[in-house]
Amino acid sequence: MNTGILFCFIVEVSEENLRKHIRYLASPELDGREFNTKGDELAAEYIHNCFHEYGLEAPSQFPDYIQKLPEGGQNVIGILRGSDERLQEECIIVDAHHDHVGNGFLGASDNAAGVAVLLELARIFGKIGTKRTLLFTCFDAEEQLLSIKGRKQMMYGASYYILDPVFDIKRIFAMLTLDTLGRNVLGDLIFILGAEHSLLIQDIVYECQTNLRKIMFEVDMLTGIKGNYIPFVEKKIPSLFITNGMHKDYHSTNDTENRLQYGLLIEDTRFVRELVSKLSDSDGKPDFCKNPIPPKSEVEDILYLLKLLQGLIRKTSSDADRFDYIISKLEERPKKEDLRHAVQIILGFMTPNYAKLYLLLNDAQMAEKKKEHSVALQHYKEIIALYDQYRIPYLWLQDINDKIAKLEEKSR
Structure with a gap:
């Protein structure tokens, strides 16, 4: 009998805990948790305290759970050792980035809710244990486009972890990224993307019971969307991107705690709990498919x-x-x-600001290619105007301002 899964359902998901975590992480005090700010640091400190309270082990490399990043900011990492003598040598990473875009954009769904689900899973599994080792990671600098040694880079915290891992990356059984949870305009849906790289993981996802409608398709359908799974996929580590999907308030000042659907968030937590349990207990090995195999559904x-x-x-x-x-x-x-x-149509409906932004960018770039400088200039200015409502990476904003300056120079 699988006692891990049995106890998993005895230790219930706590809505009170989810609310408590999100109310703090998405509070005005943290001001949107922008990378390398006081709010970002306070979020990391809060996660550190929860890991300690839930009995997670700190990595020997950084005994305070904090992996400092050379460019500022910090990853927060806690370990729950597996109980099986053989399987404990492999680890499952459960990740949720703790940063957001700052400046009053509080980021309740993206990604205070993801962190809250991760913390609740850490509490539950801390009580019931797992066969494989679990590595709970809250990577920093997922949102920002940074300039690192002259090269532009997103997902900096996850990318840095790959260079300085707690465990040899060859020991990673699977990686799960939780991002933008607790809201869905289309109903009780959960998207599980990236399973095309492992038939074993596909089968396990399909086996999981949930009150949510599971939606699975290849992650590269989402043009322009990035996440912490990318550095792991590049290392041929089977990885899943788990989300309720973006929404009309994504990256806006309206992404606040009071707009979350807590019934949906509880179901999210239950689903990921079962998924982690089944992955932990699996006797198989999720070999990385060199040629992606689309989910059958x-x-x-x-x-x-x-x-x-x-x-x-x-x-x-x-x-x-x-x-x-x-x-x-x-x-x-x-x-x-x-x-x-079809996916782009769906995405455009779910996130009209996002769709408008990328349409404007595409139109501006096409106009530049046709040397229609005045048209391109107008589109780039519309993108800048949209910035006050919808946050885009700061270095991208700088690039667009540079383009505007050059186009204005040409028009003189």
């Missing part, structure tokens, strides 16, 4: 989202008929570009 899941979205739009607009063509393509024998197009 990929087309079905994307089609489900499109029809759901069409139904929502039909209530308020005649635009729903415009979905008929792409739906018919998916119901036949869809090509990869058809699936990617």
